[in-house]
Amino acid sequence: MKNRLRLLRAERDWSQAELAERLGVSRQTVNAIETGKYDPSLPLAFALARLFEQRIEELFQPDDTPVVRNP
């Protein structure tokens, strides 16, 4: 799963530790999500979306976007 977390965090000038504290998770968790090594649970994804005032699908995109065929 790709995500825009690092970009959005940089725009707000937050460190990983600051974001982690706001979410109530460890800095390692924030780093693992940003680097795509860990996909967050739905509650955490909603918390991220709420924090960055984005929709979940604006924050996270699947690695292989499905090909839309013409009908």
Added chain:
Amino acid sequence: MNSRAVTPAPSRRSLVLSFLVPAAFVLAYFAARAGIEEVEPGSAIALALALFPVPFFALLIYAYVRAVRGMDELGRRMQLEALAFAFPIAVLVVFTVGLLDLAGFHGTHDWDLPRLWPLMLLPYWAGLALAQRRYA
């Protein structure tokens, strides 16, 4: 949905559960072992000594479960992966030692279960290190 705003600082209670409880169990275990070697095998006192560490281990399980519940979701995932790695290895060790015993290879007390079980922590630590590396 449950999302905490701030990661709580470790309380004195959690520190006690993290350090004192494991230390108490280790002390109880080695005290029981030392005591058992001094009393008559099969006696009531030997039975009492053999069961002496059980409540300490129960407390250890409580402390571990509490610690895992206090972790965030990635911490819990890493604990699960460490245990998923360690548990089958522990089962493998137990049944292999049991089969070796049945096969008549029970002469060496260096490799019996009471001496072997502390080594079962090694796969857990290895699994935890692998999980830490995976998500680092």
